[in-house]
Amino acid sequence: MKVETDLEKIKLIGKQKEDENWKFRSYLKGLDIEAEELDKIVHEINNEVTLQIDCTKCANCCKVVYPFLDEEDAAKFS
Ligand code: SF4
Known part of the structure; x- marks a missing residue:
């Protein structure tokens, strides 16, 4: 499968x-x-796709997605 x-x-x-x-x-x-079973199929497709994409070169998710952190999450970063 060729990935755009x-x-x-x-x-x-x-x-x-x-x-x-x-x-x-x-x-x-x-x-x-x-x-x-559905998760298994999705993971198989994901494994095939991620081999063709370098997220560290794209980094789009880091630019446009803002994670929600609660107090407990924030404490882990401090
Ligand atoms: S950083 Fe996000 S948008 Fe870019 S390749 Fe990875 S998953 Fe896709």
Whole structure:
């Protein structure tokens, strides 16, 4: 599987396939499959994809995603 890594193209494709992605989410939720089996499939795909992406070069998540930290989390950083 060839993975698209250009963030602008990914944004464009995401917009173009928004309806298709929602239908796929609904399809997954309606599957008669154990959560563990679905997790196994997702992990297999994730392993294949992450081999093609270097998050340290992209770092988009670090730029746009803000994690929620509670007091306990914050204490771990101090
Ligand atoms: S940093 Fe985020 S957006 Fe970039 S490749 Fe990794 S997971 Fe994808």
